[in-house]
Amino acid sequence: MSGRLRGSASIVGLGQTEFSKSAGRSETRLAAEAIVSALADAGLPVESVDGLVSYTIDPVEETELVRSVGIPEVRWSSRVPYGGGGSQGVLLHAAAAVAAGVAEVVVAYRAVKARSGARVGRAEVSGRASSSHAGTTAGQWCTPYGVLTPASWMALNATRYMHASGATSEDFGRAVVQMRAYAAANPNAHFAGRPITLADHQASRWIAEPCIRLFDCCQETDGAVALVVTGADRAADSRAPVAVAAAAGAGVFEEEVASNHYRPDLSVMDSSVALAAQLFDEGGVGRDEIDVAMIYDAFSPILLMQLESLGFCGRGEAKDFVADGHLGPGGRLPCNTNGGLIGGGYIHGLNLTGEAVRQLRGESCNQVGGATTVLVTSSRTGVVLRRG
Amino acid sequence: MVTGDNEGFWSAAEEGRLVVQRCAGCRALHHPPRPMCPDCRSVDLGWEQAVGTGVVYSYALLHHPQHPAFEYPVVAALVDLDEGVRLVTNLVDVEPHQVRIGMPVEVAFEPTADGFAVPVFRPRGAP
Numbered sequence: 001m002s003g004r005l006r007g008s009a010s011i012v013g014l015g016q017t018e019f020s021k022s023a024g025r026s027e028t029r030l031a032a033e034a035i036v037s038a039l040a041d042a043g044l045p046v047e048s049v050d051g052l053v054s055y056t057i058d059p060v061e062e063t064e065l066v067r068s069v070g071i072p073e074v075r076w077s078s079r080v081p082y083g084g085g086g087s088q089g090v091l092l093h094a095a096a097a098v099a100a101g102v103a104e105v106v107v108a109y110r111a112v113k114a115r116s117g118a119r120v121g122r123a124e125v126s127g128r129a130s131s132s133h134a135g136t137t138a139g140q141w142c143t144p145y146g147v148l149t150p151a152s153w154m155a156l157n158a159t160r161y162m163h164a165s166g167a168t169s170e171d172f173g174r175a176v177v178q179m180r181a182y183a184a185a186n187p188n189a190h191f192a193g194r195p196i197t198l199a200d201h202q203a204s205r206w207i208a209e210p211c212i213r214l215f216d217c218c219q220e221t222d223g224a225v226a227l228v229v230t231g232a233d234r235a236a237d238s239r240a241p242v243a244v245a246a247a248a249g250a251g252v253f254e255e256e257v258a259s260n261h262y263r264p265d266l267s268v269m270d271s272s273v274a275l276a277a278q279l280f281d282e283g284g285v286g287r288d289e290i291d292v293a294m295i296y297d298a299f300s301p302i303l304l305m306q307l308e309s310l311g312f313c314g315r316g317e318a319k320d321f322v323a324d325g326h327l328g329p330g331g332r333l334p335c336n337t338n339g340g341l342i343g344g345g346y347i348h349g350l351n352l353t354g355e356a357v358r359q360l361r362g363e364s365c366n367q368v369g370g371a372t373t374v375l376v377t378s379s380r381t382g383v384v385l386r387r388g
Numbered sequence: 389m390v391t392g393d394n395e396g397f398w399s400a401a402e403e404g405r406l407v408v409q410r411c412a413g414c415r416a417l418h419h420p421p422r423p424m425c426p427d428c429r430s431v432d433l434g435w436e437q438a439v440g441t442g443v444v445y446s447y448a449l450l451h452h453p454q455h456p457a458f459e460y461p462v463v464a465a466l467v468d469l470d471e472g473v474r475l476v477t478n479l480v481d482v483e484p485h486q487v488r489i490g491m492p493v494e495v496a497f498e499p500t501a502d503g504f505a506v507p508v509f510r511p512r513g514a515p
């Protein structure tokens with residue numbers, strides 16, 4: 001599938017609201033603002049939009065969005081199952097719709113009030129009545145045991161990863177220090193101007209021992225991001241198009257995002273292994289072509305786990321890859337140059353896509369010189385984006 | 389959340405029994421339970437009592453955030469039963485920092501705040 005979509009769609013517009021701890025307005029308004037901003041960036045009128053895609057956990061109702069933004073006719077809409085793990089799936093869906101000719105201009109969006117609304121990381125015993133995690137394996141089998149939050153779900157995998165790889169909390173901390181250094185230089189980041197040291201990381205309290213400290217966690221954020229996707233031919237007229245060179249999703253679909261507890265070897269992210277096969281092997285992209293990587297870092301252990309499962313380093317070698325500075329400027333794989341989800345903010349991964357677009361436009365606060373190919377992944381979904 | 393697909397597990401737990409779903413078609417064991425066997429597509433699925441012994445596959449000591457229904461740190465664990473299936477559970481009767489991957493454990497049953505009994509595990513040989 002990914003091979004057939006190769007280069008047939010492009011991102012032509014990027015819009016986002018400010019990222020804050022309290023947006024003071026509804027998710028629907030945040031989504032509407034980001035979409036209008038993205039369309040302005042694309043140079044396209046609202047009336048041109050005929051497709052919508054988001055995540056199943058997004059709280060914005062399509063009806064309210066359409067009647068607020070004033071989209072006259074939606075010909076196609078879709079949602080990618082669950083949350084951040086599916087974040088790059090919105091581009092797979094949008095590219096597929098455009099390639100199939102069922103929509104011409106698709107807006108992909110995600111709006112969250114994680115900080116001031118229903119906080120993702122807050123312990124809740126009753127599942128919410130949406131297609132989030134209420135009726136799935138995580139809710140049914142974790143809740144009775146006090147395993148209530150994404151951090152606690154993921155911690156069970158991360159401890160096993162530490163056991164298999166020899167990685168320590170300090171190893172995770174070195175990745176966090178790099179994310180926070182990038183964030184410090186990004187005025188739009190949650191932690192703008194606030195770098196940390198490894199000692200600061202080690203002094204932050206345990207959320208889930210022995211793997212996740214407070215500073216290992218993404219920053220719950222209020223905000224929205226929108227992307228405008230259209231066909232490559234139509235994109236040629238736009239200011240700074242970014243081609244969707246490869247898009248893939250699903251992988252091993254036994255997990256929503258961080259609640260995969262039943263695969264045989266939890267030190268490996270099987271979904272990322274499957275994703276890499278789709279993007280790199282079937283998609284015809286070489287790992288050595290990737291100039292910048294945006295890798296879903298809801299919690300720092302999964303950043304190291306994905307580096308291995310995506311094949312950027314061998315099993316157990318991510319700790320050395322990080323310690324050698326390869327995620328930083330001048331490294332082999334500059335990673336999460338907006339500060340990631342840990343330092344930049346948590347719009348469930350779609351802000352990582354936004355940073356990828358900025359890198360390819362040469363507009364990042366931590367610009368990687370000559371970046372032409374950027375990978376964006378979120379465990380089970382991913383895209384390779386190219387300039388032009 | 390009790391549903392038609394998992395109620396056998398929780399009602400057995402209330403009786404102090406740990407059960408695992410077994411497929412009558414191909415004899416495979418499955419956990420979490422499901423309405424169809426993914427190996428042979430049989431819908432003839434039943435419950436079988438487990439021996440109740442296993443080893444700790446992974447664990448985490450949960451400190452924050454805290455919910456009033458639980459004592460902290462919550463000792464969360466994945467236990468691989470000797471039958472070959474894995475459970476999310478809690479470890480009891482163990483000092484949290486003594487928990488290790490590979491530790492042999494056996495099932496015990498603890499009442500919950502809302503009156504259910506849940507299978508938990510303690511170090512094998514503990515009193």
Ligand SMILES: [Zn+2]
Pocket residue numbers: 411412413414415416425426427428429430
């Ligand atoms: Zn069967």
